[in-house]
Amino acid sequence: MRALSTAATGMEAQQLNVEVIAHNLANMNTTAFKRQRAEFQDLLYQNLGQVGAASSDAGTIVPTGLQIGLGVQAGSVYRITEQGSLSQTNNELDLAISGRGYFRIELPNGGEAYTRAGSFSRSPEGQLVTSDGYLVMPGIAIPEEARRVEVNQQGQVQVQLDGDAEAQILGQLELITFANEAGLEAAGDNLYLETAASGAANVGVPGQPGFGIIRQGFVETSNVDAVTEITALIRAQRAYEMNARVISAADEMLAASANLR
């Protein structure tokens, strides 16, 4: 009986849905986390009566076919790259991006990753690094005697040195954009990797058209909305229950036939 396996695909899909929702809720307080959404597609159809088949010798045509669907499949789990709200921390090395773009990070293996989580720190060598100690590119070295680091909206990093009247320019932060941000591969630890689907990294300066600006002393919060997620969770659970009901009803029908003799 098809209904059994069809309902099973439905239960599996809703299970995936719940997993995605759980992941979102678990990351409600993760800096710059982007929520995800599971999307579904109908599975194959079995044609039992072809649309447009002749139903008699007189040339009458069947108006609708008879197609029986075989269930549902997970189409994709996509990321919603909407801006998260900015939360003020007053930490001089907390940088949030308002608008499009990612910071470029050098991984220990020499590769590159991208992130919007701009809660940076200073390494023992004075380099600007992520909370995991990975270098933020292009490397910016902050001198030990720096009194205060200033980052303006265009990403210029300046520093006031003890005994110096004028601020000294340390470097310029870059932002990276992608043609299709949703195509980036999440690597965990708030990092994303470039893929064939995302397109090549496009380097620019904050504030340039198509790029966001930098806000010093802020971090971007997760864009997960608890109310939306809980509502989605309730819906997923109900859908799961309904599919389970179909399985038991189909099973009863089979049992009725099995008991015939």
Place this chain on the structure above:
Amino acid sequence: MDNMMMIGLSQQQVLRRAMDITANNIANVSTAGFKAEQLLVEAEPYTRARAEDGPARLNYVAEWGMGRDFSQGTLEQTGRPLDVAITGEGFFTIDTPQGERFTRDGRFSMDAAGTLTSANGAPVLGEDGAPITIDPDAGPVTILANGEVNQNGLVAGRIAVTRFENQGVLSKIGDNLYTAPDDAERELALEPVIRQGFVESSNVRPIMEITSMMEVSRAYSSVTRMLQQADELSRKAIERLGRPG
């Protein structure tokens, strides 16, 4: 006696099919743009019983076709700029390697080259029959109600909304897509209403589906009971008539 068995069987077959369709509707309760289906049933008037002494006319039940409910699904706000939903009639036109396909699922994205694509990566066609290309590096995209895709005040294209004279000719091929026969009467909607940032959800009405499922399973058990009684009857008849003396 055999007629009773055959009629019962024909109904059981149809009920199973109805159950399959209901199961598919329920499985697709979260599928964007999904349209619910229903089995249309009629009596089969032309099949006669084979038994010589049987009644002249017997009604079997047979499936006649399937109805698709094309009513609007509710629009759900997603916050993604490339999600679009159609309010009212019509379908988005997708250029798959197998030819043009139609869908109500407007979860579009942009590929690395800037082409507007469906959830499966196939280009979405514009009114001129060509894919719509957006400059990936130039600012946000606005999609107007009439389908016009705007970027920085420039028109990048207009999303085609195809309408069919008779939506019954469409058949589903999975992946949220429909195909139409080549000779299907179709036209571009002149005044489509498209909403950006929304996705049309499935129009399956769960309560109706669960109700029809209950109906089907009850009907199935009553047919089964009827078959059992028919069997009982014939067994009794054989027993009694076969008793010597």
